Amino acid sequence: MAPGTDAGYGQWAAACPPLRRNLQLLSPDEVELAKMLLNEGQIHLFEHWPEPGVDDDNKRGFFDQVRRLNSSYPGGLVSYIQNAKKLLADSKEGKNPYDGFTPSVPSGEVLTFGNDNFVSLETAGIKEACNAAFVLVAGGLGERLGYKGIKVALPRETTTGKCFLQHYIESILAFQEASCKMVDEGCQTKIPFVIMTSDDTNALTIKLLESNSYFGMEPSQVKILKQEKVACLADNDARLALDPSDKYKIQTKPHGHGDVHSLLYSSGLLEQWKTEGRKWVLFFQDTNGLLFNAIPSALGVSATKGYNVNSLAVPRKAKEAIGGITKLTHVDGRTMVINVEYNQLDPLLRATGHPDGDSNCETGYSPYPGNINQLILELGPYIEELKKTHGAISEFVNPKYTDSTKTAFKSSTRLECMMQDYPKTLPPSAKVGFTVMDTWLAYAPVKNNPEDAAKVPKGNPYHSATSGEMAIYRANSLILRKAGAQIADPVVHTFNGQEVEVWPRVTWSPRWGLTFKSVKEKVHGNSSVSQRSALVINGQNVFLEGLSLDGTLVVNAADEAEVKLTGHIQNKGWTIQHVDYKDASEKEEIRIRGFKLEKIEQLEVNYTEPGNHSLSA
Numbered sequence: 001m002a003p004g005t006d007a008g009y010g011q012w013a014a015a016c017p018p019l020r021r022n023l024q025l026l027s028p029d030e031v032e033l034a035k036m037l038l039n040e041g042q043i044h045l046f047e048h049w050p051e052p053g054v055d056d057d058n059k060r061g062f063f064d065q066v067r068r069l070n071s072s073y074p075g076g077l078v079s080y081i082q083n084a085k086k087l088l089a090d091s092k093e094g095k096n097p098y099d100g101f102t103p104s105v106p107s108g109e110v111l112t113f114g115n116d117n118f119v120s121l122e123t124a125g126i127k128e129a130c131n132a133a134f135v136l137v138a139g140g141l142g143e144r145l146g147y148k149g150i151k152v153a154l155p156r157e158t159t160t161g162k163c164f165l166q167h168y169i170e171s172i173l174a175f176q177e178a179s180c181k182m183v184d185e186g187c188q189t190k191i192p193f194v195i196m197t198s199d200d201t202n203a204l205t206i207k208l209l210e211s212n213s214y215f216g217m218e219p220s221q222v223k224i225l226k227q228e229k230v231a232c233l234a235d236n237d238a239r240l241a242l243d244p245s246d247k248y249k250i251q252t253k254p255h256g257h258g259d260v261h262s263l264l265y266s267s268g269l270l271e272q273w274k275t276e277g278r279k280w281v282l283f284f285q286d287t288n289g290l291l292f293n294a295i296p297s298a299l300g301v302s303a304t305k306g307y308n309v310n311s312l313a314v315p316r317k318a319k320e321a322i323g324g325i326t327k328l329t330h331v332d333g334r335t336m337v338i339n340v341e342y343n344q345l346d347p348l349l350r351a352t353g354h355p356d357g358d359s360n361c362e363t364g365y366s367p368y369p370g371n372i373n374q375l376i377l378e379l380g381p382y383i384e385e386l387k388k389t390h391g392a393i394s395e396f397v398n399p400k401y402t403d404s405t406k407t408a409f410k411s412s413t414r415l416e417c418m419m420q421d422y423p424k425t426l427p428p429s430a431k432v433g434f435t436v437m438d439t440w441l442a443y444a445p446v447k448n449n450p451e452d453a454a455k456v457p458k459g460n461p462y463h464s465a466t467s468g469e470m471a472i473y474r475a476n477s478l479i480l481r482k483a484g485a486q487i488a489d490p491v492v493h494t495f496n497g498q499e500v501e502v503w504p505r506v507t508w509s510p511r512w513g514l515t516f517k518s519v520k521e522k523v524h525g526n527s528s529v530s531q532r533s534a535l536v537i538n539g540q541n542v543f544l545e546g547l548s549l550d551g552t553l554v555v556n557a558a559d560e561a562e563v564k565l566t567g568h569i570q571n572k573g574w575t576i577q578h579v580d581y582k583d584a585s586e587k588e589e590i591r592i593r594g595f596k597l598e599k600i601e602q603l604e605v606n607y608t609e610p611g612n613h614s615l616s617a
């Protein structure tokens with residue numbers, strides 16, 4: 001008698017005859033997975049299965065996916081379903097995840113750009129950089145931006161057109177070089193760079209790296225870790241949702257950037273870095289063009305304060321879509337300093353005696369610093385913690401219910417997790433701190449499409465391609481000013497419905513101005529840049545010595561070339577042309593910023609030979 005027809009065979013599947021009839025197709029490990037699914041209340045996944053002989057490949061494909069979902073989640077699908085049941089029940093009940101906690105304003109390091117403390121922290125940070133590893137989380141689709149490519153391929157600014165990924169890699173290489181120079185006997189260390197991708201971004205990220213020779217980084221320095229999506233949940237009983245277009249597939253959605261911790265843990269990289277004597281892991285997000293301005297001093301804070309966790313923050317406008325760093329004190333005495341996500345801060349404050357909720361104080365900002373999600377973790381304690389948790393991060397669920405009975409969802413939901421929730425499981429002895437810096441210096445992400453950006457309440461940041469690029473010119477102009485150069489005031493323009501300050505278009509390669517000290521060393525005399533000017537510096541040893549620029553100057557210099565820029569340079573320069581975001585004749589990366597540079601005339605100089613050079617008009 002064939003096994004499938006044996007009356008006793010597959011008794012465990014008796015509740016689901018269609019599965020039981022198909023058991024003969026399954027391998028032993030698939031049988032175990034099927035048992036687990038039935039135990040966890042997932043009988044509906046098989047109820048539509050036809051007789052053996054029909055769609056057998058699809059049935060096997062179903063188990064391939066179940067196997068993947070099971071192995072990529074800490075604790076497997078059993079844990080996922082059980083966690084989901086609990087979180088969905090809490091959500092239905094309207095349970096506040098911060099029940100019992102009272103928020104208060106935490107204290108941390110507040111830095112002032114350019115003062116002595118800032119400069120000495122930058123020096124401390126550069127010294128530590130050769131003991132660091134960088135991790136970029138770049139698995140997000142960027143739905144709010146709506147750009148069809150990957151976000152790290154977008155130009156960071158359009159004077160050079162260099163994309164975010166190129167800028168990040170060049171910055172890490174500049175750190176590597178500067179840090180190695182500070183070690184007495186010199187050092188050869190290569191700073192590791194991990195990129196977390198997802199199915200949505202993986203192939204395009206690899207293609208971008210490969211077609212650009214890794215932007216100068218050694219390919220072995222770069223490691224790609226791909227996050228898997230998680231199963232969607234159809235109802236409050238955490239029944240897994242089938243894909244509407246394929247009944248042999250479980251529908252999946254991204255699990256969030258918190259996956260980075262379990263992926264790093266299971267990759268073995270952390271242990272390898274520890275063996276190599278590394279001390280710090282720096283996490284960052286996909287489109288913040290200013291981020292590396294903040295890294296040297298923030299790493300300096302971690303090193304000098306001995307922070308196990310250091311979150312970078314900026315002053316936050318109430319209701320701005322960034323989490324607030326908050327001290328939470330539980331009725332039982334426990335305290336933690338943690339990011340409270342923007343949609344939770346307001347209800348938490350209202351529930352704890354702040355009737356105005358998330359509002360600005362007398363400074364014009366929320367008293368809770370805004371988390372920009374750049375985290376610096378000390379490697380040793382990080383590994384110890386992950387040995388306990390395997391990188392599992394506290395999760396949340398955000399179902400959209402059809403009505404107030406909260407019995408059905410508008411569409412399937414899933415569990416999510418955020419990388420900044422890592423400190424939630426830490427013991428009270430952990431040193432968790434944060435570092436606040438000026439927004440103009442450290443934070444200008446590209447997240448919103450033009451239409452949504454134009455609707456942002458007045459005074460709140462746009463976080464668009466327009467504001468992201470303009471923020472770079474503003475930051476560089478302000479840094480040069482602080483270094484002693486005369487930089488013209490900005491003018492105000494409206495692009496794609498967003499009013500922005502337009503500063504002179506100053507950009508430089510990371511090797512030129514990695515820290516404020518390095519900029520200051522290269523700005524002498526009475527140099528000036530007019531409002532309509534663009535200055536592009538690409539080289540390490542380029543000095544502004546009495547340069548007066550009114551137009552566009554592009555300087556490219558080899559490492560051994562020392563170039564002095566003096567005298568008055570004037571030309572027609574590059575003008576800024578308005579572009580409407582609906583104008584399909586322009587490329588998408590231009591349309592979304594609402595302007596383009598019309599390159600009418602420029603002076604471009606190239607110094608390829610070693611030695612001293614001087615450009616004087």
Ligand SMILES: O=c1ccn([C@@H]2O[C@H](COP(=O)(O)OP(=O)(O)O[C@H]3O[C@H](CO)[C@H](O)[C@H](O)[C@H]3O)[C@@H](O)[C@H]2O)c(=O)[nH]1
Pocket residue numbers: 137138139140141196198254255256257284285286287321322323324339341342371372373418420445447
């Ligand atoms: O599954 C995912 C989801 C996102 N990401 C990556 O995570 C980063 C952040 O994603 P979003 O830009 O969508 O993040 P949010 O704007 O929702 O919010 C996050 O960034 C804000 C600051 O930019 C605040 O710090 C906030 O607290 C934090 O959750 C991006 O690099 C994105 O590519 C992933 O790698 N995988």
